[in-house]
Amino acid sequence: MDGCVMAGSPPTESVRPEPEPADALGVHARHGGPWGLATFVVRRVAQGLLTLALLSVLIFLATNALPGDAAQTALGKDATPARLAELRSELGLDHNIAVRYGHWVGDALHGDLGKSTHAVAQGAKDPSVRHLVTAPFRNTMILWFVIAVLLVPLTIFLGTFAAMYEGRAVDNAISYGTLFLGSLPEFVLGTVLVFVFFTTLGWFEPVALFDVDSNPLRHLGGLVLPVVTLLAVSGAFATRQIRAGVREALHSEHVTSARLNGLPEGRVLRRYALRTAVAPGIQSTAQSLQLLFSGLIVVEALFAYPGIGQVLVTSVQSQDTSVVQSIVLVLAALFLIINIVADLLVVLVVPKLRTAVA
Known part of the structure; x- marks a missing residue:
């Protein structure tokens, strides 16, 4: 019979072809050829560097627009005019803003993030920003990595599982649970977890x-309470996005055609639904990994975790602009790197996009 195939056999020509993925990444046929993928990577990296350059201007202008005098704040109200002038000269604060920006960017390109105003004022042996932020940044990245390792498989499993059982009790539990958790600020959920798991238990x-x-x-x-707090809030967004992507794929025409041709449900899910949902799934997961950095600042302050978030909050309060500029610039660079990696993964795992740039 023309319209039927045996269970487990490949779909016949009557199965509608899988739709072309959206060209959200700017990948077009003109990038074809053996150097297509390399061209795409170079173009994305160039866009990222341009974005980072523009962000560096905004970061520098914003931190220098803060009210008050950084040197005066670091030395206190009793500082003599001579000492203030000496500190401003040592930190380069006596130059105009354009010269200071040029020095900051030039030094950053050589790995020098400048000096901490407060460390210089206190006569620290090593007042460099790099020395100040290295250990806290390592601690923050360890916490971020632990959460990322747990978040990716957990959100993929929960989102796919909910979409497979759409409208049933398990789908409702996951959907309403993630909606509730995703609407909670990190400090609220963290406070509740402290009450339950420390105060009570x-x-x-x-x-x-x-x-x-x-x-x-x-x-x-x-690590337990910070990880659970961030995993619940950040994972809720990715789970809902993945569920939406898989659900849309399961209701698409080519999946319906595959089912009508007798393919087992498991094979339909693997070969057609998940392949269609993989691109939005990667992008939503990347967004959740980016959101982790903003959540980390709150959670580190809440749980007194010795990471970069605490250093950033303290530096903003004390107007230590060199430290604030460096931390925000590094976080912006990490945001862009995650975006570029996510875009590259989408190209690599979606066959038609991969063909377009190959």
């Missing part, structure tokens, strides 16, 4: 009881 530490130079992985008890 006494299971986990309410704060990270280790110093900034310690390896967080040796103090797992201090």
Whole structure:
């Protein structure tokens, strides 16, 4: 019979072809040829560098627009005019804003993030921003990596599972649960977790009881509540996006055609639905990984975690502009890197996009 195939056999020509993925990445046939993928990567990196350059201008202008005098704040009200002039000269604050921006960018390109105003004022042995932020940044990236390793498989599983059982109890539980968790600010959920798991049950530490130079992985008890807080809030968004993508794919014409041709449901899901949903799934996961950085600042302050978030909050309060500029610039660069990697993964895993740039 022309319209039927045996279970487990490939779909016949009557199955509608898989629709072309949206060209959201700007990948067109003109990038064809053996150097197409390399051209795409170079173009995305160039766009990222241009964006980072523009962001550096905005970051520098915004931090220098803060009210008050950084040198005066660092030295205190009793500082003499001579000492203020000396500190401003040492930090380059006596130049106009264009010259200071040029020095900052030039030094950053050589790996020099400048000097901390407060560290210089206090006569620190090593007042460099790099020395100040290296250990906290390492701690923050460890926390981010732990959450990322858990977030990716968990959100893919929950989103796909909910879409497969659309309208049933499990779908409603996942959908309403993620909607509730995603609407909670990190500090609210974190406070509730502290009350439940420390105050009531006494299971986990309410704060990270280790110093900034310690390896967080040796103090797992201090990681549990920060990880759960960020995983719940950030994972809720990705789970809902993945569910929406898989649900849309399951209702598409080519999936319906595959089912009518007798393909088993598991094969339909793997070969057609998930392949269609993989691109939006990667992009929504990338957005969740980016949102983690903003959530980390709140969670680190809440749980006294010795990461870059605490340093950033303290530096803003004390008007240590060199530290603020460097931290925000590094975070912006990480945002752009995640975007570029996500776009490249989409091209690599979606056959038609991969063909377009190959």
